[in-house]
Amino acid sequence: MLTIRAGRLFDGHDFLEDQVVTVVDGRVTEVARGGSARVDLGGATLLPGxxxxxxxxxxxxxxxxxxxxxxxxxxxxxxxxxxxxxxxxxxxxxxxxxxxxxxxxxxxxxxxxxxxxxxxxxxxxxxxxxxxxxxxxxxxxxxxxxxxxxxxxxxxxxxxxxxxxxxxxxxxxxxxxxxxxxxxxxxxxxxxxxxxxxxxxxxxxxxxxxxxxxxxxxxxxxxxxxxxxxxxxxxxxxxxxxxxxxxxxxxxxxxxxxxxxxxxxxxxxxxxxxxxxxxxxxxxxxxxxxxxxxxxxxxxxxxxxxxxxxxxxxxxxxxxxxxxxxxxCRVGDRKGRIRPGYDADLVAVDGDPLTDPSALLRPVAVYRAGRAT
Ligand SMILES: [Zn+2]
Incomplete structure (x- = not known):
């Protein structure tokens, strides 16, 4: 099991503050507000890959x-x-x-x-x-x-x-x-x-x-x-x-x-x-x-x-x-969102891409099926 905390999270549709994402066997099992986590991304923004x-x-x-x-x-x-x-x-x-x-x-x-x-x-x-x-x-x-x-x-x-x-x-x-x-x-x-x-x-x-x-x-x-x-x-x-x-x-x-x-x-x-x-x-x-x-x-x-x-x-x-x-691309049931049941394909970027899209040019962590790359 992996837990990742992000100060800011884009779930594929909306932005949320202070979220902890739980990953088991390559899939997201929970997204919840607050709490501690094994990986703390600090002020980075976590997005779906x-x-x-x-x-x-x-x-x-x-x-x-x-x-x-x-x-x-x-x-x-x-x-x-x-x-x-x-x-x-x-x-x-x-x-x-x-x-x-x-x-x-x-x-x-x-x-x-x-x-x-x-x-x-x-x-x-x-x-x-x-x-x-x-x-x-x-x-x-x-x-x-x-x-x-x-x-x-x-x-x-x-x-x-x-x-x-x-x-x-x-x-x-x-x-x-x-x-x-x-x-x-x-x-x-x-x-x-x-x-x-x-x-x-x-x-x-x-x-x-x-x-x-x-x-x-x-x-x-x-x-x-x-x-x-x-x-x-x-x-x-x-x-x-x-x-x-x-x-x-x-x-x-x-x-x-x-x-x-x-x-x-x-x-x-x-x-x-x-x-x-x-x-x-x-x-x-x-x-x-x-x-x-x-x-x-x-x-x-x-x-x-x-x-x-x-x-x-x-x-x-x-x-x-x-x-x-x-x-x-017809994979909307398992990709493109951070929510339970979805593949843990994730990218964390330095900054807030909503106010500064160039933040996407600064990835600080990438996960593919729950594994850090
Ligand atoms: Zn072409």
């Missing part, structure tokens, strides 16, 4: 993750993924949703954060991230690809509804699949009890995700061929349908600037992120960790701080990276 809804453990966050991945054999890649996962855990991110690996390797990871994996994203022939091995052509192959993922035990299905910045020859603003194809995938996933996440930058992809009943829209950046054009009407529809947007955020400063296209678009991308929030679209945060040097694994706390800096309320952000994220 954070949940990053969009990472790529197989990308090394170096200058050319694709080359690194392509050159690596499975065992080497698995080792790289273990290191990526460990970085998340060290930052207090106890659950990650891997939205694109190669060869379903993410399903083989143990001992780090909880990994919820999609396997290779379903994409068109030579479509976005085709080199991860998820190419399909036509409805029958799409349905079979979804069934294969369910058979292998993935936790989510990922479909590339538009092209992406990382893949030459694809276009972020254009749809890769038809509405009928996306519907077939969503139907099949839902019949098998799996959520489906749609990578969608441009408006056509976002509209298809909504119409096809996808559970999350990843990015939702409304990129056009050369700009960003937020569709407020479509955002209203997403909010109405309760479709969750996974806001792509979180960067660390690195030597060089981001790609020129992104630098030029940055003010518009930020305005778009503000629009997602002001339109009341339910949201979680996905960092896309691994895709390049500004996005190392474990970058999620930076995303919280940066979104707070552009107008997102800290309490909404803290819920988004704990209880809301857990629910969206």
């Amino acid at each position: 954070l949940v990053d809804c969009h990472v790529h453990l197989a990308f090394d966050a170096g200058p050319d993750p694709i080359a690194r991945l392509t050159a690596a054999g499975d065992e080497e890649l698995l080792e790289l993924m273990r290191e990526s996962a460990a970085r998340h855990l060290a930052a207090g991110v106890t659950t990650v949703r891997d939205l694109g690996d190669r060869g379903f390797l993410a399903l083989r990871l143990t001992g780090g954060p909880e990994v919820l994996a999609a396997g290779p994203p379903i994409t068109t022939v030579r479509g976005h991230c085709w080199w991860l091995g998820g190419e399909v052509s036509g409805e029958a192959e799409i349905r079979e690809a979804v069934r294969e993922r369910a058979r292998r035990g993935t936790h989510v299905v990922k479909m590339m509804l538009t092209g992406g910045e990382m893949t030459e020859g694809t276009h972020s603003h254009l749809a890769q699949f038809t509405l009928a194809e996306a519907r077939a995938a969503a139907e099949e996933a839902h019949a098998l009890g799996l959520p489906i996440a749609g990578h969608a930058h441009g408006r056509p992809g976002v509209a298809i995700a909504l119409e096809a009943g996808f559970d999350t829209v990843e990015h939702c950046s409304f990129l056009t061929a050369d700009s960003v054009e937020t569709d407020f009407d479509l955002l209203g529809k997403l909010a109405g349908a309760g479709t969750v947007v996974s806001v792509t955020a979180g960067v660390v400063p690195v030597g060089g600037p981001p790609p020129p296209r992104i630098v030029a678009l940055l003010p518009k991308l930020i305005a778009n992120m503000q629009a997602l929030y002001s339109c009341g679209v339910p949201f979680v945060i996905g960092t896309d960790a691994g895709v390049g040097p500004p996005k190392p694994h474990g970058v999620l706390p930076h995303a919280v701080e940066q979104l707070a800096g552009i107008g997102y309320a800290p309490l909404d952000l803290l819920r988004a990276v704990t209880s809301v994220a857990a629910r969206v």
Whole structure:
């Protein structure tokens, strides 16, 4: 048995003062006010371990993750993924949703954060991230690809509804699949009890995700061929349908600037992120960790701080990276809260993240299933 006392505790929804958390066999059994404990965190704030809804453990966050991945054999890649996962855990991110690996390797990871994996994203022939091995052509192959993922035990299905910045020859603003194809995938996933996440930058992809009943829209950046054009009407529809947007955020400063296209678009991308929030679209945060040097694994706390800096309320952000994220990832019955029956995945941070979101950048203790890491 382990008891932890914190001067301040965020239970995934609300803040409480002077709490003692009791942990038995990796689970929280009691949360009560006052009393002594074996571990006293003093003035630190205790939170549920954070949940990053969009990472790529197989990308090394170096200058050319694709080359690194392509050159690596499975065992080497698995080792790289273990290191990526460990970085998340060290930052207090106890659950990650891997939205694109190669060869379903993410399903083989143990001992780090909880990994919820999609396997290779379903994409068109030579479509976005085709080199991860998820190419399909036509409805029958799409349905079979979804069934294969369910058979292998993935936790989510990922479909590339538009092209992406990382893949030459694809276009972020254009749809890769038809509405009928996306519907077939969503139907099949839902019949098998799996959520489906749609990578969608441009408006056509976002509209298809909504119409096809996808559970999350990843990015939702409304990129056009050369700009960003937020569709407020479509955002209203997403909010109405309760479709969750996974806001792509979180960067660390690195030597060089981001790609020129992104630098030029940055003010518009930020305005778009503000629009997602002001339109009341339910949201979680996905960092896309691994895709390049500004996005190392474990970058999620930076995303919280940066979104707070552009107008997102800290309490909404803290819920988004704990209880809301857990629910969206379908682990809301055991993750994202500090309450009896829940996994003792916990992070203590130096300071009060409600008044100072940068406190999340200062973890002082991380527990995974009740064990200090
Ligand atoms: Zn991604």
